[in-house]
Amino acid sequence: MDTALAPTSRKSSSKPVIFAVSGDEDMADFYRAALEHCVKPEPEVHCFLRAEVALRAIESASRQPDLLISHYLLHSKKDSSMTGLELIKRCKEAAPKLKTVLVSGLDLKEIKQLLEVSDTQPDAFLHVPFDPEHLASVVEPLFHGDARSAGQITQ
Amino acid sequence: MSKEPAETITLTARQVALVHDFIFGPQHRFDDRSVCIIGYMELFSRVQDKRPSLLKKLSGCLTTAEALFKSLADQAKSAQLAVQAKRFNPQYDGEFSAESFYRLRRPTNPVPLKAKELEDYFGQLADWAKAVTAFLHATSNRVEQSANDSDLSEVRDETKREFDALWEEQKSLIAEFNTMCGIERSELNQACQMS
Numbered sequence: 200m201d202t203a204l205a206p207t208s209r210k211s212s213s214k215p216v217i218f219a220v221s222g223d224e225d226m227a228d229f230y231r232a233a234l235e236h237c238v239k240p241e242p243e244v245h246c247f248l249r250a251e252v253a254l255r256a257i258e259s260a261s262r263q264p265d266l267l268i269s270h271y272l273l274h275s276k277k278d279s280s281m282t283g284l285e286l287i288k289r290c291k292e293a294a295p296k297l298k299t300v301l302v303s304g305l306d307l308k309e310i311k312q313l314l315e316v317s318d319t320q321p322d323a324f325l326h327v328p329f330d331p332e333h334l335a336s337v338v339e340p341l342f343h344g345d346a347r348s349a350g351q352i353t354q
Numbered sequence: 355m356s357k358e359p360a361e362t363i364t365l366t367a368r369q370v371a372l373v374h375d376f377i378f379g380p381q382h383r384f385d386d387r388s389v390c391i392i393g394y395m396e397l398f399s400r401v402q403d404k405r406p407s408l409l410k411k412l413s414g415c416l417t418t419a420e421a422l423f424k425s426l427a428d429q430a431k432s433a434q435l436a437v438q439a440k441r442f443n444p445q446y447d448g449e450f451s452a453e454s455f456y457r458l459r460r461p462t463n464p465v466p467l468k469a470k471e472l473e474d475y476f477g478q479l480a481d482w483a484k485a486v487t488a489f490l491h492a493t494s495n496r497v498e499q500s501a502n503d504s505d506l507s508e509v510r511d512e513t514k515r516e517f518d519a520l521w522e523e524q525k526s527l528i529a530e531f532n533t534m535c536g537i538e539r540s541e542l543n544q545a546c547q548m549s
Binding site: 332 | 382387390393414415419
Protein backbone atom coordinates (compact mmCIF):
# COMPACT_ATOMS: atom_id res chain seq x y z
CA MET A 200 0.00 0.00 0.00
CA ASP A 201 1.54 3.30 -1.04
CA THR A 202 -0.71 5.70 0.73
CA ALA A 203 -1.19 6.68 4.31
CA LEU A 204 -3.84 4.73 6.13
CA ALA A 205 -6.60 7.27 6.59
CA PRO A 206 -7.11 8.65 10.09
CA THR A 207 -10.37 7.64 11.72
CA SER A 208 -11.30 11.25 12.29
CA ARG A 209 -10.28 14.78 11.50
CA LYS A 210 -12.65 16.29 13.99
CA SER A 211 -10.48 18.91 15.54
CA SER A 212 -7.36 20.68 14.40
CA SER A 213 -6.48 21.32 18.06
CA LYS A 214 -5.76 17.64 18.64
CA PRO A 215 -2.10 16.67 18.70
CA VAL A 216 -1.17 14.98 15.42
CA ILE A 217 0.86 11.78 15.40
CA PHE A 218 2.39 10.10 12.37
CA ALA A 219 3.09 6.40 12.96
CA VAL A 220 5.26 4.50 10.48
CA SER A 221 5.53 0.73 10.40
CA GLY A 222 6.04 -1.58 7.45
CA ASP A 223 3.44 -3.92 8.91
CA GLU A 224 -0.23 -3.20 8.27
CA ASP A 225 -1.50 -4.87 11.46
CA MET A 226 1.02 -2.94 13.50
CA ALA A 227 0.11 0.38 11.87
CA ASP A 228 -3.54 -0.32 12.58
CA PHE A 229 -2.73 -1.18 16.16
CA TYR A 230 -0.91 2.11 16.70
CA ARG A 231 -4.05 3.97 15.73
CA ALA A 232 -6.23 1.99 18.14
CA ALA A 233 -3.76 2.16 21.02
CA LEU A 234 -2.88 5.83 20.62
CA GLU A 235 -6.48 6.95 20.21
CA HIS A 236 -7.68 4.95 23.21
CA CYS A 237 -4.80 5.38 25.64
CA VAL A 238 -3.11 8.72 25.02
CA LYS A 239 -4.41 11.92 26.61
CA PRO A 240 -5.22 14.30 25.02
CA GLU A 241 -6.62 12.03 22.33
CA PRO A 242 -4.48 12.51 19.24
CA GLU A 243 -5.30 12.47 15.56
CA VAL A 244 -3.31 9.53 14.22
CA HIS A 245 -2.08 9.05 10.67
CA CYS A 246 -0.47 5.71 9.89
CA PHE A 247 1.99 5.01 7.09
CA LEU A 248 3.38 1.81 5.70
CA ARG A 249 6.15 3.47 3.71
CA ALA A 250 8.80 5.86 4.95
CA GLU A 251 8.83 7.89 1.73
CA VAL A 252 5.10 8.54 1.92
CA ALA A 253 5.39 9.71 5.54
CA LEU A 254 8.29 11.98 4.60
CA ARG A 255 6.41 13.50 1.68
CA ALA A 256 3.39 14.06 3.92
CA ILE A 257 5.56 15.92 6.45
CA GLU A 258 7.28 17.98 3.76
CA SER A 259 3.99 19.02 2.22
CA ALA A 260 1.79 19.25 5.32
CA SER A 261 0.00 22.53 5.99
CA ARG A 262 0.11 21.55 9.63
CA GLN A 263 3.19 19.64 10.78
CA PRO A 264 2.60 16.63 13.01
CA ASP A 265 3.58 16.96 16.66
CA LEU A 266 5.08 13.52 16.88
CA LEU A 267 6.57 10.88 14.60
CA ILE A 268 6.70 7.26 15.74
CA SER A 269 8.76 5.06 13.47
CA HIS A 270 10.01 1.51 13.53
CA TYR A 271 13.74 1.15 12.92
CA LEU A 272 13.38 -1.64 10.38
CA LEU A 273 11.00 -0.47 7.69
CA HIS A 274 12.30 -1.98 4.53
CA SER A 275 11.15 -5.12 2.86
CA LYS A 276 11.82 -6.49 -0.59
CA LYS A 277 9.40 -4.16 -2.30
CA ASP A 278 9.58 -1.27 0.05
CA SER A 279 11.81 1.52 1.17
CA SER A 280 15.49 1.12 1.85
CA MET A 281 15.29 3.85 4.49
CA THR A 282 15.61 2.91 8.14
CA GLY A 283 13.52 4.55 10.84
CA LEU A 284 16.56 6.47 11.99
CA GLU A 285 17.14 7.87 8.51
CA LEU A 286 13.47 8.76 8.31
CA ILE A 287 13.71 10.60 11.64
CA LYS A 288 16.73 12.52 10.39
CA ARG A 289 15.02 13.61 7.18
CA CYS A 290 11.76 14.48 8.94
CA LYS A 291 13.64 16.60 11.49
CA GLU A 292 15.27 18.47 8.63
CA ALA A 293 11.80 19.24 7.25
CA ALA A 294 10.22 19.91 10.66
CA PRO A 295 12.86 20.79 13.26
CA LYS A 296 10.40 20.93 16.17
CA LEU A 297 9.03 17.48 15.49
CA LYS A 298 9.30 15.05 18.43
CA THR A 299 10.27 11.53 17.50
CA VAL A 300 10.09 8.02 18.90
CA LEU A 301 12.13 5.17 17.48
CA VAL A 302 10.66 1.67 17.89
CA SER A 303 12.58 -1.57 17.54
CA GLY A 304 12.66 -5.16 18.65
CA LEU A 305 16.38 -5.42 17.90
CA ASP A 306 18.72 -6.26 20.71
CA LEU A 307 19.23 -3.19 22.92
CA LYS A 308 23.00 -3.46 22.59
CA GLU A 309 22.66 -3.34 18.83
CA ILE A 310 20.32 -0.33 18.97
CA LYS A 311 22.75 1.50 21.27
CA GLN A 312 25.54 0.89 18.77
CA LEU A 313 23.38 2.18 15.92
CA LEU A 314 22.50 5.33 17.87
CA GLU A 315 26.13 5.93 18.86
CA VAL A 316 27.19 6.24 15.25
CA SER A 317 24.12 8.19 14.16
CA ASP A 318 24.11 11.98 13.90
CA THR A 319 20.39 11.99 14.68
CA GLN A 320 18.85 10.94 17.96
CA PRO A 321 15.17 10.22 18.58
CA ASP A 322 13.55 11.95 21.56
CA ALA A 323 12.48 8.60 22.94
CA PHE A 324 12.92 4.91 22.31
CA LEU A 325 10.35 2.15 22.57
CA HIS A 326 11.48 -1.44 22.78
CA VAL A 327 9.28 -4.15 21.27
CA PRO A 328 7.32 -5.88 22.72
CA PHE A 329 5.38 -3.17 24.60
CA ASP A 330 1.82 -2.76 25.80
CA PRO A 331 -0.57 0.15 25.12
CA GLU A 332 0.01 1.63 28.61
CA HIS A 333 3.74 1.78 28.03
CA LEU A 334 3.23 3.33 24.61
CA ALA A 335 1.11 6.06 26.23
CA SER A 336 3.70 6.64 28.97
CA VAL A 337 6.36 7.26 26.32
CA VAL A 338 4.22 9.47 24.08
CA GLU A 339 2.41 11.73 26.57
CA PRO A 340 5.48 13.47 28.07
CA LEU A 341 6.60 14.39 24.55
CA PHE A 342 3.41 16.40 24.02
CA HIS A 343 4.43 18.46 27.03
CA GLY A 344 7.98 18.86 25.75
CA ASP A 345 9.43 16.55 28.38
CA ALA A 346 11.70 14.18 26.53
CA ARG A 347 13.48 13.25 29.75
CA SER A 348 10.53 11.35 31.16
CA ALA A 349 9.80 9.64 27.87
CA GLY A 350 11.28 6.24 26.96
CA GLN A 351 15.04 5.94 27.15
CA ILE A 352 17.18 2.98 26.27
CA THR A 353 17.78 1.01 29.40
CA GLN A 354 19.19 -2.45 29.70
CA MET B 355 22.19 -40.00 -4.72
CA SER B 356 25.71 -40.73 -3.50
CA LYS B 357 26.09 -43.13 -0.57
CA GLU B 358 28.39 -40.93 1.50
CA PRO B 359 26.72 -37.79 2.69
CA ALA B 360 28.71 -34.57 2.47
CA GLU B 361 29.99 -33.31 5.81
CA THR B 362 29.91 -29.68 4.98
CA ILE B 363 27.92 -27.32 2.85
CA THR B 364 29.59 -24.13 1.80
CA LEU B 365 27.47 -21.07 1.56
CA THR B 366 28.64 -17.59 0.73
CA ALA B 367 28.02 -14.84 3.25
CA ARG B 368 25.45 -13.51 0.85
CA GLN B 369 23.61 -16.84 0.82
CA VAL B 370 23.65 -16.99 4.59
CA ALA B 371 22.30 -13.45 4.66
CA LEU B 372 19.49 -14.44 2.34
CA VAL B 373 18.55 -17.36 4.55
CA HIS B 374 18.42 -14.86 7.34
CA ASP B 375 16.33 -12.49 5.29
CA PHE B 376 13.81 -15.00 3.97
CA ILE B 377 13.48 -17.20 6.98
CA PHE B 378 14.32 -14.98 9.91
CA GLY B 379 12.49 -11.94 8.56
CA PRO B 380 9.07 -13.35 9.44
CA GLN B 381 10.51 -14.69 12.67
CA HIS B 382 11.54 -11.18 13.71
CA ARG B 383 7.98 -10.09 13.05
CA PHE B 384 6.97 -12.37 15.90
CA ASP B 385 7.52 -9.47 18.30
CA ASP B 386 5.21 -7.17 16.34
CA ARG B 387 2.55 -9.88 16.30
CA SER B 388 2.72 -10.20 20.08
CA VAL B 389 2.39 -6.42 20.50
CA CYS B 390 -0.78 -6.34 18.37
CA ILE B 391 -2.39 -9.45 19.83
CA ILE B 392 -1.69 -8.73 23.50
CA GLY B 393 -2.35 -5.03 22.87
CA TYR B 394 -5.82 -5.61 21.42
CA MET B 395 -6.64 -7.91 24.36
CA GLU B 396 -5.59 -5.10 26.73
CA LEU B 397 -7.66 -2.55 24.84
CA PHE B 398 -10.65 -4.90 24.82
CA SER B 399 -10.53 -5.01 28.62
CA ARG B 400 -10.28 -1.26 29.07
CA VAL B 401 -12.39 0.19 26.25
CA GLN B 402 -16.08 -0.50 26.74
CA ASP B 403 -17.70 1.01 23.70
CA LYS B 404 -15.72 -0.39 20.78
CA ARG B 405 -15.42 -4.03 21.68
CA PRO B 406 -16.88 -5.51 18.48
CA SER B 407 -14.41 -3.55 16.37
CA LEU B 408 -11.46 -4.41 18.66
CA LEU B 409 -12.46 -8.06 18.64
CA LYS B 410 -12.56 -8.02 14.85
CA LYS B 411 -9.09 -6.50 14.72
CA LEU B 412 -7.78 -9.02 17.24
CA SER B 413 -9.20 -11.91 15.20
CA GLY B 414 -7.70 -10.43 12.04
CA CYS B 415 -4.27 -10.18 13.68
CA LEU B 416 -4.44 -13.76 14.91
CA THR B 417 -5.42 -15.01 11.45
CA THR B 418 -2.62 -13.06 9.72
CA ALA B 419 -0.08 -14.23 12.28
CA GLU B 420 -1.18 -17.84 11.94
CA ALA B 421 -0.74 -17.68 8.15
CA LEU B 422 2.68 -16.05 8.58
CA PHE B 423 3.99 -18.76 10.88
CA LYS B 424 2.44 -21.54 8.84
CA SER B 425 4.39 -20.19 5.89
CA LEU B 426 7.55 -19.92 7.98
CA ALA B 427 7.16 -23.55 9.08
CA ASP B 428 6.76 -24.60 5.44
CA GLN B 429 9.85 -22.62 4.38
CA ALA B 430 11.96 -24.04 7.16
CA LYS B 431 10.80 -27.57 6.31
CA SER B 432 11.61 -26.97 2.66
CA ALA B 433 15.05 -25.66 3.64
CA GLN B 434 15.61 -28.75 5.77
CA LEU B 435 14.73 -31.06 2.88
CA ALA B 436 16.95 -29.11 0.50
CA VAL B 437 19.95 -29.34 2.83
CA GLN B 438 19.26 -33.05 3.18
CA ALA B 439 19.15 -33.42 -0.59
CA LYS B 440 22.38 -31.51 -0.99
CA ARG B 441 24.04 -33.47 1.79
CA PHE B 442 23.37 -36.75 0.01
CA ASN B 443 23.95 -35.37 -3.44
CA PRO B 444 26.48 -32.53 -3.56
CA GLN B 445 25.50 -31.90 -7.18
CA TYR B 446 22.01 -31.01 -6.02
CA ASP B 447 21.33 -27.47 -7.04
CA GLY B 448 17.75 -27.12 -5.91
CA GLU B 449 16.22 -24.40 -3.92
CA PHE B 450 16.12 -23.98 -0.18
CA SER B 451 12.90 -22.07 -0.44
CA ALA B 452 10.60 -20.64 -3.03
CA GLU B 453 12.67 -17.49 -3.06
CA SER B 454 15.90 -19.47 -3.50
CA PHE B 455 19.07 -18.04 -2.14
CA TYR B 456 20.90 -20.57 -4.25
CA ARG B 457 20.42 -18.52 -7.37
CA LEU B 458 22.97 -16.06 -6.12
CA ARG B 459 26.48 -17.37 -6.28
CA ARG B 460 28.89 -14.80 -5.04
CA PRO B 461 32.11 -16.58 -4.17
CA THR B 462 32.95 -14.09 -1.43
CA ASN B 463 33.48 -15.06 2.19
CA PRO B 464 32.42 -18.69 1.94
CA VAL B 465 30.98 -20.06 5.16
CA PRO B 466 31.42 -23.83 5.58
CA LEU B 467 28.58 -25.25 7.62
CA LYS B 468 28.22 -28.71 9.05
CA ALA B 469 25.58 -30.15 6.79
CA LYS B 470 23.81 -32.35 9.33
CA GLU B 471 23.82 -29.53 11.86
CA LEU B 472 22.24 -27.17 9.35
CA GLU B 473 19.64 -29.76 8.38
CA ASP B 474 18.74 -30.36 12.03
CA TYR B 475 18.67 -26.67 12.64
CA PHE B 476 16.06 -26.04 9.96
CA GLY B 477 14.07 -28.91 11.44
CA GLN B 478 14.11 -27.16 14.83
CA LEU B 479 13.05 -23.91 13.23
CA ALA B 480 10.17 -25.67 11.44
CA ASP B 481 9.07 -27.23 14.75
CA TRP B 482 9.20 -23.85 16.47
CA ALA B 483 7.13 -22.19 13.76
CA LYS B 484 4.62 -25.06 13.90
CA ALA B 485 4.32 -24.61 17.67
CA VAL B 486 3.67 -20.89 17.19
CA THR B 487 1.05 -21.67 14.51
CA ALA B 488 -0.73 -24.14 16.78
CA PHE B 489 -0.63 -21.71 19.71
CA LEU B 490 -2.10 -18.91 17.57
CA HIS B 491 -4.83 -21.22 16.30
CA ALA B 492 -5.74 -22.24 19.85
CA THR B 493 -5.73 -18.59 20.94
CA SER B 494 -8.10 -17.70 18.08
CA ASN B 495 -10.50 -20.37 19.29
CA ARG B 496 -10.28 -19.16 22.88
CA VAL B 497 -10.91 -15.57 21.84
CA GLU B 498 -13.91 -16.65 19.81
CA GLN B 499 -15.30 -18.60 22.78
CA SER B 500 -14.69 -15.68 25.11
CA ALA B 501 -16.23 -13.09 22.82
CA ASN B 502 -19.15 -12.50 25.17
CA ASP B 503 -17.00 -12.10 28.27
CA SER B 504 -16.57 -8.68 29.73
CA ASP B 505 -12.84 -8.98 29.52
CA LEU B 506 -10.17 -11.21 28.09
CA SER B 507 -7.74 -10.79 30.96
CA GLU B 508 -7.31 -14.49 31.64
CA VAL B 509 -6.70 -15.29 27.97
CA ARG B 510 -4.40 -12.26 27.75
CA ASP B 511 -2.25 -13.34 30.72
CA GLU B 512 -1.86 -16.87 29.41
CA THR B 513 -1.16 -15.61 25.90
CA LYS B 514 1.48 -13.25 27.24
CA ARG B 515 3.19 -16.06 29.17
CA GLU B 516 3.18 -18.28 26.09
CA PHE B 517 4.50 -15.49 23.87
CA ASP B 518 7.33 -14.87 26.35
CA ALA B 519 8.30 -18.55 26.31
CA LEU B 520 8.19 -18.72 22.50
CA TRP B 521 10.16 -15.48 22.30
CA GLU B 522 12.95 -16.97 24.43
CA GLU B 523 13.06 -19.98 22.12
CA GLN B 524 13.19 -17.65 19.13
CA LYS B 525 16.16 -15.78 20.57
CA SER B 526 18.00 -19.05 21.19
CA LEU B 527 17.35 -20.21 17.63
CA ILE B 528 18.69 -16.99 16.13
CA ALA B 529 21.75 -17.10 18.38
CA GLU B 530 22.31 -20.73 17.41
CA PHE B 531 22.14 -19.88 13.71
CA ASN B 532 24.60 -17.00 14.08
CA THR B 533 27.00 -19.20 16.06
CA MET B 534 26.72 -21.97 13.50
CA CYS B 535 27.60 -19.55 10.69
CA GLY B 536 30.20 -17.68 12.74
CA ILE B 537 28.60 -14.51 11.52
CA GLU B 538 27.53 -11.49 13.51
CA ARG B 539 24.23 -9.80 12.79
CA SER B 540 25.99 -6.65 11.58
CA GLU B 541 27.81 -8.72 8.94
CA LEU B 542 24.51 -10.30 7.90
CA ASN B 543 22.93 -6.88 7.56
CA GLN B 544 25.87 -5.73 5.47
CA ALA B 545 25.62 -8.80 3.24
CA CYS B 546 21.87 -8.26 2.83
CA GLN B 547 22.54 -4.73 1.60
CA MET B 548 25.03 -5.96 -1.02
CA SER B 549 22.29 -6.93 -3.45
